[in-house]
Amino acid sequence: MADALKIGIAGLGTVGASLVRILQDRHEMLATTCGRAIETTAVTARDRNRDRGVDLSKTAWFDDAISLARDADIDVFVELMGGAGDPAYSAVKAALQRGIHVVTANKALLAAHGIELAKIAEEKGALLNYEAAVAGGIPVIKALRESMTGNTISRVYGIMNGTCNYILTKMEKEQLSFEACLKEAQRLGYAEADPAFDIEGNDTAHKLSILTSLAFGTAIAADDIYLEGITNISIDDIHAAADLGYRIKLLGVAQRTESGIEQRVHPTMVPYDSVIAQVDGVTNAVAIESDILGELLMVGPGAGGNATASAVLGDIADIAKSRPGAQHVPAFGRPTNALLPYKRAQIQSHEGGYFIRLKVVDRTGVFASIATRMADNGISLESIMQHSKHLMDTGEPQTIILVTHATSEHSVRDAIKAIKGEGYLVGEPQVIRIERPKAN
């Protein structure tokens, strides 16, 4: 049997502690599977004295991640601290510069510095593995980087934030408001005290930027993402979606278009009988559409100490099974000098169906006026209807729901601007994009 693989772990939170425990409990099983033992030889964390329920007595302790990465006697540096900046950034860089393999679950770091780090890894013959950074336990990085080699990807999209999916699912199933569901998510630990990063879509955007690079062979462009969170979604939208045969999900979508790569994160209506519509609660799902394989959808746990530790362990095991300097696995699927520049497609050019919910004053001719304004902008309507809750002639504002056939974001915005000019709108219109799986 080959020499043991020595790993150093930076960060002993939920994921790090799970990982150390699994590596201890399954030492023999892992040695059999990998052909060599995996030993945790060095660790660092914020608090040395906290009881994590794991035995670290034979493990070297480092006071900070950068010195662990620089000085520890390790083959693999496992970064589980999080954050785009230091110490994670400098520590990962230091490890790669020594030619030490890196396994990380840090999406923010990769979104900000992924290509730079990949370049160093390449130069030093080290592996940079990050399965846990996107959609937790779902092996989507491996699918894109390895299984789908040779495929041309046309679209990758998914539910990549468990907090948002939990809230949207709960709103629908229990007829509760966004605020009530957010509170429940916080109580259960699914949402942070400051939930903005999740519910505004930033977390999904970080993950999407990594998938975009892998799928399209482009440089990471995490700042070039159209972003819309779920704070604006009301129970009325969810009802209207259900009436029309849709469910609302926060999707991250990256798509090849004629004008470039479109990256967008926004609430999306998906057909009720599509597989992804049935993905509930904190579960994640990622779909990849390609020219050879076709459509692949993977559903699984997107977060949690164990699921994330499982993905990290898979990355470590891949290294354990390889031999030093033995593999050519560019971090983003191709050598960094072969990555294309990212060319942003403007969201204005997005072609697809739209759901539009308008509140209007109750007067004759409003339907005709709305339909005319849509037609003026070349928008073909699938349906236009008064919402069922407001069928009585009460003189109160009425809710009108439009569903369009495929059209451009640009046309929709122009049409809404024209409708606003008519003077019968009450408040802001709600616009939700419709996304259809290829197979549906």
Place this chain on the structure above:
Amino acid sequence: MADALKIGIAGLGTVGASLVRILQDRHEMLATTCGRAIETTAVTARDRNRDRGVDLSKTAWFDDAISLARDADIDVFVELMGGAGDPAYSAVKAALQRGIHVVTANKALLAAHGIELAKIAEEKGALLNYEAAVAGGIPVIKALRESMTGNTISRVYGIMNGTCNYILTKMEKEQLSFEACLKEAQRLGYAEADPAFDIEGNDTAHKLSILTSLAFGTAIAADDIYLEGITNISIDDIHAAADLGYRIKLLGVAQRTESGIEQRVHPTMVPYDSVIAQVDGVTNAVAIESDILGELLMVGPGAGGNATASAVLGDIADIAKSRPGAQHVPAFGRPTNALLPYKRAQIQSHEGGYFIRLKVVDRTGVFASIATRMADNGISLESIMQHSKHLMDTGEPQTIILVTHATSEHSVRDAIKAIKGEGYLVGEPQVIRIERPKAN
């Protein structure tokens, strides 16, 4: 850049021809991704003169697969002929004995000889990759063999035969009989002229036996599988399932139980709102339940020239990215001498819910008698009802549907035997097992 990877392909049917075309068309792209070119240097097929729409003028032709495997100047032998016996078996063996890596899509071969071939691969330091053998384009082999390293698997199950899923989907959606849908499947090329191998469940069983070995670390036991096909499923069963909130799918299920590993292939009711219930048509799906990662479900094309070629190409690319002798990837997840013997759990001990459809003569006391016989055998009922089509007192036989809570196969069989003794049954009862995803 490293030397080109030289591959020899045996079998130029739909998959083989797709593969040759892709390797030619995407030569540069693959070289960039893999760090070396991939060259088709030798081929063999039944008919040398058939036009396959690919240029083979620079490729060595061999008249048979075994001499190609023995004599060709290749690094990888790609076996796409199919069949458990020769020439596939001897050719793969010959290649491995030369220490040449093998990529195969041949589930029958692996089900019959997988462990023997894995042992030779191990001894010679060759890789034996077979992603395409199970569920076509879905990377389930990679997920089990690599991503889930360290996990203990409790159950793996899935829809692994597109023909059966197409028929069951069409029966439900278009209210057609089994026979009509089978004919349509044959017309579309989804079913063979002799469809028995698919519709009786054998194809699913081959694939399941491979997943069982990978999931549980046991020797392959393809003959130790409880087998029940879909020929017995009527439109009445599909209606009754829908009324109760279920859909019927042909599942292959392998499950760890106290008495051993249970392997079974049979029509199964899955909850309508589960993700797997929404997998329609020829699409496949595989779910893996494990202790660290949790539940992972993958959905994608299970067959077709391109999807299968994509999986084969992924396997070839993995070899191209590695360097000779550089990896430790035992074919079935652990070295063959570490595989456990397969210990069969009898289907009699299967614990789960059951759907039972009985035709009975219309007389007072039948409900009570049935309920009593079930209770006698310790079976707790979720529901017992007359089927909605037969509410009138016509004197004709009535249909009664039972749904049980979790119980053993043994108890169900005993209860049915007792009911048969009562003399009011007409024809044979229909029994369909209910399977629930862990998350539901």
